[in-house]
Amino acid sequence: MIVTLKYRDVLNDAIKLILIPYSLEDRARIWYEKEPPNSILTWDDLVNKFFNQFFPPSKTTHLKNEISRFTQRFKETFSEAWDRFKELLGACPHHGFSELTQIDTFYNGLTEQDQDSLNATSG
Known part of the structure; x- marks a missing residue:
């Protein structure tokens, strides 16, 4: 679970997307770094791709x-x-x-x- 700070006019999902690379390890980090640029634009994109990769x-x-x-x-x-x-x-x-x-x-x-x-x- 990711808990974020609240910033005016900044969505929680945007903050989570910025911070997620720092929380991934091992296979998850390797997978994330191999994703093409701009292929993950929303938190839902990330969740769906992650589950499809690690939980087909x-x-x-x-x-x-x-x-x-x-x-x-x-x-x-x-x-x-x-x-x-x-x-x-x-x-x-x-x-x-x-x-x-x-x-x-x-x-x-x-x-x-x-x-x-x-x-x-x-x-």
Whole structure:
């Protein structure tokens, strides 16, 4: 997330576009520097090109399916399952699942025993 200062008559997106080269590292920086001049004119241009480069539709679909089909593994603790679920979400930052859907998916993927434990602690 980029937080910017407010300047009169200067759009936040313009400031973000100016600052983004300084925040990129490794593969993302190499990709950005190889983009043709004036090929990224808006923040939306940058976001779309970035996601197409690093999250092509097939990869996005695969990651979203992994999130949707989440189930707790055999002998996996609640904490381990939670950490793994958060990793799945982090691997696809543009997943688009609402917070409620995320909670529902995680809860329904838990073992019955962990669901019961969670229900007991929540009242």
